Amino acid sequence: MPTTVREAKRALRERIVARRRDLDATALASAASRLRDVVLALPEVAAASTVAAYVSVGREPGTGPLVEALSEDGVDVLLPVLLPDGDLDWAAYAGPQHLVPAARGLLEPDGDRLGPAAVTTASVLLVPGLAADRRGHRLGRGGGSYDRVLARVLASTTPAFTCVLLHDGELLDIPVPREPHDVPVDAVATPSGVHRLR
Incomplete structure (x- = not known):
């Protein structure tokens, strides 16, 4: 049995x-299309002029169709750029041809850097995760990048609507282990629907 919060997080991440x-490629592609439709139907997203999102990699819930649809609808999409200290800078999405390989297997926009505070201009923040519970506590990869971003957004004068994108089955009925620095999100979106949490 895990004896600390960090050990409990590590065990849950591994599972x-x-x-x-x-998950195979066909299932991932189908889920990405359904996730796009679910997120675009959110009233907060429909009303947004700027959305901060991310480029999914590996077996993460696919964000490619969603990012492209937002851009085609005239929404300014901000994407993260990982800084050496683990914080996130931001740059505007300018199409898939402007995404370049970066550290940790990530893809990042190659445009001008807007600064870490640029995320506070977005009215919607879509974040990655591995799981979340029904109180909005999210389990990330453990680097703390999005904990910093969520804290920055929460402290802004007009906090964004925050939503973690997960696969079906990753919204848990049991509590996600949490530490004092963990910031909860407002909602979870999965290919099967949206769950408002707080």
């Missing part, structure tokens, strides 16, 4: 990552 390994 979810192992389960994600079983």
Whole structure:
């Protein structure tokens, strides 16, 4: 049995990552299209002029169709750029041809950097995760990048609507282990629907 929050987080991460390994390309592509439709139907997204999102990699819930649809609808899409200290800078999405390989297997926009505070201009923040519970506590990869971003957004004068994108089955009925620095999100979106949490 895990004896600390960090050990409990690590054990849960390992279980979810192992389960994600079983997802095949066809299932991932289908889920990405359904996730796009679910997120675009959110009233907060429909009203947004700027959305901060991310480029999915590996077995993460696919964001490619969603990012492209937002851009085609005239929404300014901000994408993260990982800084050496683990914080996130931001740059505007300018099409898939402007995404370049970066550290940790990520894809990042090659445009001008807007600064870490640029995320506070977005009215919607879509974040990655491995799981979340019904109180909005999210399990990330453990680097703390999005904890910083969520804290920055929460402290802004007009906090964004925050939503973690997950696969079906990753919204848990049991509490996600949490530490004092963990910031909850407002909602979870999966290919089967949206769950408002707080």
